Amino acid sequence: MSEAAATVLEQALALTASERFALAERLLESLRDPAAPEPPETFATDAEADAAWRAELDRRIESTSHGTAHLPTVEEAMAEIRAIRAARRVP
DSSP: OOHHHHHHHHHHHTSOHHHHHHHHHHHHHHHSOTTSOOOOSOOSSHHHHHHHHHHHHHHHHHHHHTTOSOOOOHHHHHHHHHHHHHHHOOO
16 A cells, blocks of 8 residues: 555544545445446335345346356456455555
8 A cells, every 4th residue: 555545544544434434435436347337325125225136136147147247267366355455454
C-alpha cells in the first residue's frame, strides 16, 4: 500500500461508521464492472433480496453454460488472492 493510500486509510478509519459505509460504497462502485448489471441500492424485504440473488445466480449459470463466463484457473485465482493480500499489508 502506498503512503498516500495508508494516509487515506488512516483518515477513513477516523470517520463515523455511517461515513465509512458511504465511503466504502463509493469505492466499491468505482471498481464495478461497467458491463455488469447494476444491483438495486437497497431491498425493502428479504423476498426482494432473495429474488435479486436468484436473478444473479441465474445470470451466472447462463453465462457459464454459454461459455461467456471467465473461469480462472486455480493458478490465476491463487495469484489474484496473493496480490490482494499483498496490497492489504500496511508497511
